[in-house]
Amino acid sequence: MELTVAELFAGVGGFRVGLNKIKEVDENGKAIENGFWKFVWANQFEPSTKIQHAYDCYIKRFGVEHHSNEDINKVNKTEIPDHTLLVGGFPCQDYSVARSLNSEQGIEGKKGVLFWDIRDILIEKAPPFVLLENVDRLLKSPSTKRGRDFAIMLKTFDELGYDVQWRVINAGDYSMPQKRRRVFIFAYKKNTKFANSTKLNLSLSNIFNFEFKVTLKDKTRSIDLSEYNDVFDISNNFKEGKFLDTGIMKDGKAIFSDVEAIVEEKYTLEEIIRKAKNINNSLNNYIVKDDKLEKLKYLKGSKRIERVAKNGHSYIYSEGTMAFPEKLDEPARTMLTSEGTVNRSSHIIYDTEIKEYRVLTPIECELIQMFPINWTNTMTEKRRYFMMGNALVTGIISRLESRLRKIVENE
Known part of the structure; x- marks a missing residue:
C-alpha cells in the first residue's frame, strides 16, 4: 500500500x-x-x-x-x-x-x-x-x-x-x-x-x-x-x-x-537548556523577579485552605509541594497551555549562567516537544507557549x- x-x-x-x-x-x-x-x-x-x-x-x-x-x-x-x-x-x-x-x-x-x-x-x-x-x-x-x-x-x-x-x-x-x-x-x-x-x-x-x-x-x-x-x-x-x-x-x-x-537513559531539562543557549538571543524577557517570583513560590508551595461550596458546605482544599526551581537533572514536567505565565504549572528554572530565576523560552518548549527550533515563530510568544502545551x-x-x-x- x-x-x-x-x-x-x-x-x-x-x-x-x-x-x-x-x-x-x-x-x-x-x-x-x-x-x-x-x-x-x-x-x-x-x-x-x-x-x-x-x-x-x-x-x-x-x-x-x-x-x-x-x-x-x-x-x-x-x-x-x-x-x-x-x-x-x-x-x-x-x-x-x-x-x-x-x-x-x-x-x-x-x-x-x-x-x-x-x-x-x-x-x-x-x-x-x-x-x-x-x-x-x-x-x-x-x-x-x-x-x-x-x-x-x-x-x-x-x-x-x-x-x-x-x-x-x-x-x-x-x-x-x-x-x-x-x-x-x-x-x-x-x-x-x-x-x-x-x-x-x-x-x-x-x-x-x-x-x-x-x-x-x-x-x-x-x-x-x-x-x-x-x-x-x-x-x-x-x-x-x-x-x-x-x-x-x-x-x-x-x-x-x-x-x-x-x-x-534520561534526557534532562539541563540538556534542553544547554542546546537552546546557542539560539536564544536574550533571556532578559524571561527573568522572573520580585512580586511575580514570590507569587510563584506561593503557588508551587503546599496549601491547606478552607473553602465554602455553593451549597454552604465547608471543605479543605489542599495541594502538595512542587519543585521550585525545576530539577534540571530530570526530564521536564508535562507542559500545559499556560506555560510561561505566573501559574503553578509553569516551569521555573534557576539559570546558573545569568544567575536569575526565569521561565522557559519558546525555543526550549519546542525542544521539549521535540519540534525543530523556532517552528512556531510565525505567531506571538503567548500563542507559541499555547501550541507547545497542546502538542504531542x-x-x-x-x-x-x-x-x-x-x-x-x-x-
Missing part, C-alpha cells in the same frame, strides 16, 4: 513532524521532510480564535495545498482524499450517545464531540490504518462510569471493521525530554494482513510494546464488547470499569494490563515510524 496520510486536528503538524522526521526548515521557512509519508490532506480549525495561528504555522511549513481550515463538523467527508493512514490528536470529551428520534437513523453521538467526526471519516473513506493520541484519562473516563468512553470508542471501531491496540506511554521514560503520559491508539481493518497475523497477546502483538519496552503486570483483564448490542447499550449500561495501560481488541474481545516501563512529543511518532511503514508496505 502507498504511504499516504490524512492528518486531523493537525495543530502545528506534530504527527507530520514525527512521521517524516523533520529536524529543520529551509531558508524560506519550509519544512525539510526526510521521510517517506505523503500527506494528502490535513485539517486544522480553532473555533475560539479569529486568527488561525496553528493553521498559519502549518501552511508556512508545508504549503497551503491539501490543507483545510474549515470546521471539521462542516467538512464534506466524501471530499477528503483517499488515504492509507489517518492520524490525529483529538480532545477527551464526553462520548455519551443517544438514539435519534427516528430509529431508522440509528445512533447519534453527543453534539460537538470530535470523535464522531473521526467515525464519519472512517465510514466514508475506510482507511486501513488509524493512529490517534489522547490524554491517558480517556481510559478511565467519565468519573461516574469508569471506562465507558473508551469502551464506546472500541465498540465503534469494532462495528466499523477495525481491531485496535493501545498503550499509555510516558515519553520521559524513553530518552525523551518530557514526562508526558499519553495514550496512543492504533486501529486497523480486520481484513488486512496485519490483522490476520495479530494474536490476542500483549507481548507478541502490541506494536507499542515492541518499540517502548515494558514489563506487563501480573493481572491481565479482559472484556467481550460483543455482549453489548451497540454503542447506545454501552453508553447506558457499561459497568466493567476502567481500561488499563496497554491492550488489544480483536473481533470485539479485548485484553489489557497495567505495565511497568523499562526505563531508558513528536519523538514518540518518529520512533514508531519504521514499524508503521513496514506494516503498511507489507499489505
Whole structure:
C-alpha cells in the first residue's frame, strides 16, 4: 500500500513532524521532510480564535495545498482524499450517545464531540490504518462510569471493521525530554494482513510494546464488547470499569494490563537548556523577579485552605509541594497551555549562567516537544507557549515510524 496520510486536528503538524522526521526548515521557512509519508490532506480549525495561528504555522511549513481550515463538523467527508493512514490528536470529551428520534437513523453521538467526526471519516473513506493520541484519562473516563468512553470508542471501531491496540506511554521514560503520559491508539481493518497475523497477546502483538519496552503486570483483564448490542447499550449500561495501560481488541474481545516501563537513559531539562543557549538571543524577557517570583513560590508551595461550596458546605482544599526551581537533572514536567505565565504549572528554572530565576523560552518548549527550533515563530510568544502545551512529543511518532511503514508496505 502507498504511504499516504490524512492528518486531523493537525495543530502545528506534530504527527507530520514525527512521521517524516523533520529536524529543520529551509531558508524560506519550509519544512525539510526526510521521510517517506505523503500527506494528502490535513485539517486544522480553532473555533475560539479569529486568527488561525496553528493553521498559519502549518501552511508556512508545508504549503497551503491539501490543507483545510474549515470546521471539521462542516467538512464534506466524501471530499477528503483517499488515504492509507489517518492520524490525529483529538480532545477527551464526553462520548455519551443517544438514539435519534427516528430509529431508522440509528445512533447519534453527543453534539460537538470530535470523535464522531473521526467515525464519519472512517465510514466514508475506510482507511486501513488509524493512529490517534489522547490524554491517558480517556481510559478511565467519565468519573461516574469508569471506562465507558473508551469502551464506546472500541465498540465503534469494532462495528466499523477495525481491531485496535493501545498503550499509555510516558515519553520521559524513553530518552525523551518530557514526562508526558499519553495514550496512543492504533486501529486497523480486520481484513488486512496485519490483522490476520495479530494474536490476542500483549507481548507478541502490541506494536507499542515492541518499540517502548515494558514489563506487563501480573493481572491481565479482559472484556467481550460483543455482549453489548451497540454503542447506545454501552453508553447506558457499561459497568466493567476502567481500561488499563496497554491492550488489544480483536473481533470485539479485548485484553489489557497495567505495565511497568523499562526505563531508558534520561534526557534532562539541563540538556534542553544547554542546546537552546546557542539560539536564544536574550533571556532578559524571561527573568522572573520580585512580586511575580514570590507569587510563584506561593503557588508551587503546599496549601491547606478552607473553602465554602455553593451549597454552604465547608471543605479543605489542599495541594502538595512542587519543585521550585525545576530539577534540571530530570526530564521536564508535562507542559500545559499556560506555560510561561505566573501559574503553578509553569516551569521555573534557576539559570546558573545569568544567575536569575526565569521561565522557559519558546525555543526550549519546542525542544521539549521535540519540534525543530523556532517552528512556531510565525505567531506571538503567548500563542507559541499555547501550541507547545497542546502538542504531542513528536519523538514518540518518529520512533514508531519504521514499524508503521513496514506494516503498511507489507499489505
